[in-house]
Amino acid sequence: MNFLKLIPFVMVATITITKPALGQSKIEITIKPKVTLIEVNENKQIVNFDFLVTNSSTDTILLDQLRVSVYDNKEYLLQRKFLDNNGTAPSILLLPKRIWEGNQEQLIFNPFSEFELVTPIHKLEYEWIFTNSKDEETKVTTVVYPERYNEKVALIFPLKGKILVYDAHDYNSHHRRFDYTFRPIKSFGIKSNFMRYAYDFVLLNSENKQFKNQGEENEDYFGFGATVYAVAEGTVIYASNKHQDNKKFDIQKLKDNPLELYGNCIAIQHKDNTISVYGHLMHNSLTVKVGDTIHTNQSIAKIGTSGSSFFPHLHFEMRNAITHDAEGLPSYFKNIFLVEGSHKRKLNSGCATTGNILQIK
Template structure:
């Protein structure tokens, strides 16, 4: 038998007996796990916080999941490991250092819509760097379907590309709040877990005028002209009814942030922003707004579809766009994202447009609304 096939078979069974040394503990973040769904799939978006309490560095080499329905009947089993079914998580995994913690993004983010997600039983296999000690840690997760409470519409009209959303590879999803920078800021959760970046595009899906740009320059902080972008200055609309609980205006559209400002105001990373409290536990955040464009005041009531500002490039912005997210509070340190479903828009499929009464948005989607 091929050695890789053999290893795959072996990983379907526990590699080691349960280790009761309590060297490693794993907690689920956030504490309440939600899933989203569309006609084809269910989507999970949560993390595992691994704490190594031992005096040795340890390596995560395999994760297995067993999915059960409400009758505790097995519906699916899957696994990843460093030998035959590598995942982005395991490829990038460095040892969990002694007496340190590490954030691991759930490596099983998507399931067929027909698979019940009543209980997810995870089994993590660890081994010390010298290979002399092994640990098995099990964790059970009980996801809940989240139905957005607020009647939401897209915040940008016209033809829009969802440049990034909150899928498995999204930078919103892969926000490591255990990094020393965020620990210094006091961040303890992923406030942008369900975030979106909206950009205005033309018929070809291009977001700017003029000569082609080398997109790596955005990451190298080589600024170009904001006015080259179709979206710069376009109106931003309230996604739903609510009360303005916070605003910020006057920040230049220079695509930069000041760490000193963030330490004074945890929300300053978004440059100019507006936060709407929908009065039901859900808050809408609109970030990177154009300097001087905010049209609302703190405490003001707004209606869905009302113009509240304009798209800009203030704060931590690669280029002019709108960062939008639904969340459970108006801060950044102790706030978690929430799933959001939108109404009254069209999905663009080439020359065909399909009306969506209520649906999810995903990275790469092209939508239109009026």
Template sequence: MLPLLLACSLSLPAGTATLLPDTSGVSVTARPGKVWLEERAGQRLNFDLAVRNRSRDTLRLTSIEVSVYDGSNALVLRKFVDNNGFSPAINALSHHEVLPGGTVLVFNPFHTFADDIEPARLQYVFHFQTPKRAEKEARLDVRPVRYQPQTALTLPLSGRLLVWDGHDENAHHRRLDFLHPVAQQVGIRANFMRYAHDFVVVTDAGELHRGDGKKNTDYPGFDRPVHAPAAGRVVAAYAAQPDNDNGEDHFNPADMVGKDPLLLYGNYVVIDHGHGEYSLLGHLRQNSVAVKVGDAVRADQVVARVGSSGSSYFPHLHYELRTGKEMNVEGLPAYFRNFQLLRGRRQRTVASGAVDSGDFLLQTRKGE
């Protein structure tokens, strides 16, 4: 049986994705709808693929193929992941089965491109099989846009830092399945932390803590000043959540639904920088927030101190650039300025660049 085609290539505005009307009961959409291209160790795409099954059959995903076209619409790259082999690569995807009436989130498996590739348009082809081995096919066109930040950001902590968890393809920030039933239950509808970072102050030897690490005071970063990464106005803040410490966990996900969804971050500050860019600083120490809603803040101003409140296992600073102050907004790529990237005994100054999981950094400020 020949596959049923759902879409063809269309002329689209940059940064968008589209598909033709669903005619076979299965469709694929890009989440978010606007796709950014981030410059980070090459060129990175950070978006998800929502697969919706309107048919009466359970659909098994057998392959995904992407064709990459440049600005002149010339084909420059074609890649695929399928169910061939003793340990098929398709099993590494977040989902490869869609129940009747269900929608699942597939993390984009084609996320990194070399600098000499121009990914102006990407055409995705999804192949499915029914229990009776009938074949179905869905197509999606995506036109990424290279993100141009409007705000000059500085790392919000000083000293020797480790990006404990960033937004690479294995990071928990990246792999947020917002269509999961538990996520839906607590009100999560989008990946607001898509480009987030967990910053940890470390010792000169790169260690996270002294002693056994059970107490917050074992961590050199605990109670360190948290700086505004850029000027702006405070649009949200919370300071009353106790810090998790010495095995005691005060985080209650139910509070997110009934009280404030941003309590995922415990104590937090959200700063509006203008131009649709907001900084969220989370897991702050209880009662350390030194600003209130409506305050204008200057770049590098101390706004709070590092804690371990909310969904936090140890003292660190959660940072994300985002499109708004609410919970279900989208993340944005963050490019920081004038820091040192440490590579063992070597280090270099980065005038402007992205950081990610595992990077050691050095940020200096006068007086710290």
């Protein structure tokens, strides 16, 4: 008897049944987004994508093991990593979702996302081992061919001064772990992770502090009201200036406009059609409007705390659209320096990570 019949999907998949299984069981694994990018920072290559795993059967299934094999362009095995159920504290438990009820889909963030700079990644082959309530085991293989992202428009940093990268888009970041299949999010029409490569930037004073007093008021933050600059030349395609700096937004408006999340916000389309987005801006601080032609390093607004914001900071991201199916894109800045105590050095990759303290002139 067949246990699982795999539905075709975007990349490549095979299935192996190791024990007799239930015929009505089906698993579909889809790579999200379709084009998988390699981002490169100072120390590593990062492959940031998701698996949409759908159990179309009526059976409950459990993920027991997930393994990745890395190959070069000659199909030579370079390395292999895995999560499994071995030991007293199994590594598979690092995945927060590993049980699928019948007719359920869940998003799995790629847990094997970081590789050494010298690794010539060509193909990533993932092997999934699922079991059902009868301990019937099924293997599914998915294959991904990631592409190195080549930025076509040079970007400058959108702020000046000393900056804390409060949150970037590493595996633990909330930008990275945006589950667009979560029912409340899905109900607004959002279909992808537009903030996949986003940043939250906070200005610091000379003592590397974010705020004075207790940080209870917007004005306590050293970055509140700081100037925001355009990262490259382009045309303004979205500008919202009406939200108060009260950390609130109307969530229902996301159905019509996903940028409502960011309160006061600017979107600039660049000559390669990529779009830079600047969010949580100060009420009435925008100096540009839709249709304006913008030049690199132009002052466009000030940092605020409008929209879904806990405290004054700049949310910045690159993406390919401003619609509900927008996908995030990497960003490399040509003018950033990493502060390490009393020393600083240029980040030649242009890619910052969570926790970095930067100096921008």
